[in-house]
Amino acid sequence: MxxxxxxxxxxxxxxxxxxxxxxxxxxxxxxxxxxxxxxxxxxxxxxxxxxxxxxxxxxxxxxxxxxxxxxxxxxxxxxxxxxxxxxxxxxxxxxxxxxxxxxxxxxxxxxxxxxxxxxxxxxxxxxxxxxxxxxxxxxxxxxxxxxxxxxxxxxxxxxxxxxxxxxxxxxxxxxxxxxxxxxxxxxxxxxxxxxxxxxxxxxxxxxxxxxxxxxxKGAANALLAKVHAQKPNPDYEAVLSHANAVINSPAGYELLDNYDQLFDGNNYNNKESILEIQYLGSDEGTWGPQMHLPPSISGDTWRKFVTPSKDLVEAYNEEGDEVRKNATILFEAVPWIDEYWGNEINSEVPFAYKWRNASGWASADNDYILRLADIILMKAEALNELGQLDAAAAEVNSIRERVDLPELTADDMQNGDALRRAILEERRLELAQEANRWDDLVRYDLMVQIMKNVDDLDLRNNQPVDYNVSETDALLPxxxxxxxxxxxxxxxxxx
Missing domain, CATH: 1.25.40.390 (Serine Threonine Protein Phosphatase 5, Tetratricopeptide repeat)
Structure with missing residues (x-):
């Protein structure tokens, strides 16, 4: 047209x-x-x-x-x-x-x-x-x-x-x-x-x-890549085409060399960013960071929301991913009881840390709507689904190299199913707290399996948590x- x-x-x-x-x-x-x-x-x-x-x-x-x-x-x-x-x-x-x-x-x-x-x-x-x-x-x-x-x-x-x-x-x-x-x-x-x-x-x-x-144009192509993957009948040729349009855009998108700089508050609107929600602070600030950050940063002592899970922390630890773990999660002893991390006061609890400046409910922390690493991993997903496993792995490895992790193993690349799981895990470690995880689980048709395999223990009664999910939970009411x-x-x- x-x-x-x-x-x-x-x-x-x-x-x-x-x-x-x-x-x-x-x-x-x-x-x-x-x-x-x-x-x-x-x-x-x-x-x-x-x-x-x-x-x-x-x-x-x-x-x-x-x-x-x-x-x-x-x-x-x-x-x-x-x-x-x-x-x-x-x-x-x-x-x-x-x-x-x-x-x-x-x-x-x-x-x-x-x-x-x-x-x-x-x-x-x-x-x-x-x-x-x-x-x-x-x-x-x-x-x-x-x-x-x-x-x-x-x-x-x-x-x-x-x-x-x-x-x-x-x-x-x-x-x-x-x-x-x-x-x-x-x-x-x-x-x-x-x-x-x-x-x-x-x-x-x-x-x-x-x-x-x-x-x-970069934002439109980035969203098209995600849409073509998420729709009921994915079109991975289209995902690949639109992801490449972003990666090769005249706008010059590039991965930042330092992952932590994406979230330190000093490098918003950077070369990796495709589109951000802009906050200026004061009466044009965001209240979101105040809800997440620990007392040492937020300045208050009430129990905070959005606590990183044991499963997520273990995922970082198992991968040896210290760079992204430290950029995403901050541990601190707290004056409240946490049913998963410590059933007594002064237990050490993890906090969501990708927004780092509370500023009294008026933070100037921007929020990424779209960034290049997400699109590179969407390209890897498309290549894998199209049977190009070596090319898919190369895209994943470009993301891993930035955070000092080794290339994917032969086991990760033994077949499309194994590589699919490796890409899903890479997306988890890269994009935690960026509102992508549920979509990924649904798109990969692993939501029920993964949620039922979560091994959480409620310390208040020492009983395992039963995430009794079914396929109908993919959508909200x-x-x-x-x-x-x-x-x-x-x-x-x-x-």
């Missing part, structure tokens, strides 16, 4: 118009003719609307923090920690339909989609104060963002209602729409990203804080609030 056809075709998108959600999360009042014609009539106003789409990353609890709960706490990487019963549900892989974190994530992500839809819909109509190049870039960025939000919806819930236009009615017959299939959602994501890739530049100039804050508002929504199996 040509750029001109993309722009002319944007307004032809004709799937659902709206979705009922909570009043304080998603405004269902129709966008009136007066609003659309007067409030968004200049390039400056459109740019402000696009900024609002990006702002959803900073204001959405799912992107600030809950994605770690959904991905790492729900898996074998981290325990819930803290004292929140709803987070304990994720730890136990027993999430209820009324869990407010599930409902808030669903609502907030759809809110962000509605903002992206507004930019996509209005951009072709605006003539004042905008160049054609700007128009294309704005549409491309909004398409990328919409695709990214739908990717998070479909990973967590499976098929969801596709809403591709601004809400123009509150008529129940128009806004109460059924779920699309997962295949349909993935097809829309891929279509949006393919269109975005045509419209987006490789960079916006020489300012890294801009290039890593906005969607680019559709929030009961949404089903109550929209009877056309069908609940996921098992809930």
């Amino acid at each position: 040509t750029k001109k056809n993309i722009i002319n075709g944007i307004l032809g998108l004709s799937l659902a118009f709206g979705l009922f959600s909570c009043d304080d999360q998603l405004d269902l009042r129709p966008i009136s003719q007066e609003t659309t014609e007067n409030a968004y009539s200049t390039g400056t106003q459109l740019e402000a609307a696009l900024t609002g789409v990006y702002e959803s990353f900073q204001s959405n609890d799912y992107y600030v923090w809950d994605k770690i709960i959904f991905q790492d706490v729900r898996s074998d990487n981290y325990y819930a920690g803290g004292d929140n019963p709803e987070i304990f549900e994720f730890d136990a892989v027993d999430v209820s339909t009324t869990n407010s974190r599930v409902f808030n994530a669903w609502s907030s992500i759809y809110n962000a989609i509605s903002k992206a839809n507004l930019v996509i819909e209005r951009a072709p109509q605006i003539q004042e104060g905008i160049t054609e190049n700007q128009r294309e870039e704005y549409i491309g960025q909004a398409l990328f963002l919409r695709a990214y939000h739908y990717y998070n919806l479909v990973k967590n819930w499976g098929g969801v209602p596709l809403i591709l236009e601004t809400i123009k009615s509150t008529d129940p017959s128009e806004v109460r729409i059924p779920r699309n299939s997962a295949e349909e959602v993935y097809a829309q994501i891929i279509a949006d990203l393919n269109d975005a890739e045509l419209l987006l530049p490789d960079t916006y100039g020489n300012d890294a804080s801009i290039n890593k804050a906005r969607a680019t 559709i929030p009961q609030n949404e089903i109550n508002r929209n009877p056309q929504l069908e609940q996921n199996p098992g809930y």
Whole structure:
């Protein structure tokens, strides 16, 4: 599709118009003719609307923090920690339909989609104060963002209602729409990203804080690589093609020489980064690090959340991976009891450490949405699935070399199944606390097996923990609030 056809075709998108959600999360009042014609009539106003789409990353609890709960706490990487019963549900892989974190994530992500839809819909109509190049870039960025939000919806819930236009009615017959299939959602994501890739530049100039804050061709190709692997029928030829487009991008992505510098707070927007959530601190800071970090850093003494699991620590130890372990986990004696690490006060407990500056709930620690090491390992996965084992191993070894680990062994490479497990383990060690683990377990069809093999002991009663997972736990429940508002929504199996 040509750029001109993309722009002319944007307004032809004709799937659902709206979705009922909570009043304080998603405004269902129709966008009136007066609003659309007067409030968004200049390039400056459109740019402000696009900024609002990006702002959803900073204001959405799912992107600030809950994605770690959904991905790492729900898996074998981290325990819930803290004292929140709803987070304990994720730890136990027993999430209820009324869990407010599930409902808030669903609502907030759809809110962000509605903002992206507004930019996509209005951009072709605006003539004042905008160049054609700007128009294309704005549409491309909004398409990328919409695709990214739908990717998070479909990973967590499976098929969801596709809403591709601004809400123009509150008529129940128009806004109460059924779920699309997962295949349909993935097809829309891929279509949006393919269109975005045509419209987006490789960079916006020489300012890294801009290039890593906005969607680019590299971001679109990186997300396409992940999407083509995660969808119900993976396309590993496409994964390989898009991963190579990132690796060979004119944007010049490269692995940092020092793994720890990715997270030390002094090297954000670096050459390995493809896209980051930007935090400036103060009233534009993130509260996430305060939830994780130990008393010596956070300055408070209440029990912290997202505690690294014994299984994760053992994985680092068994691999001899001191570099990534020390960059990811910090041990400290604590003034509370931990049911996994020490059933008495002053036991030494591990802490999530990839965000390192609490700053009193207003941290300037950025959060990686996409970075090169993830995409290199996606390339390794694709090569292995395509039968190119030696080439796949070479990609994995490039990641291992940075952290002073030896190359994969002959046993790791004896066949595709063995190498698949080695790649999965490498992704775990490389990407812990970066909201990838649950997706990886589901994609590799190992979620049930691995979770049932976790050997955790609850020190309060000295009983093993039974992670009684099944295939239906791969997806979260559709929030009961949404089903109550929209009877056309069908609940996921098992809930």
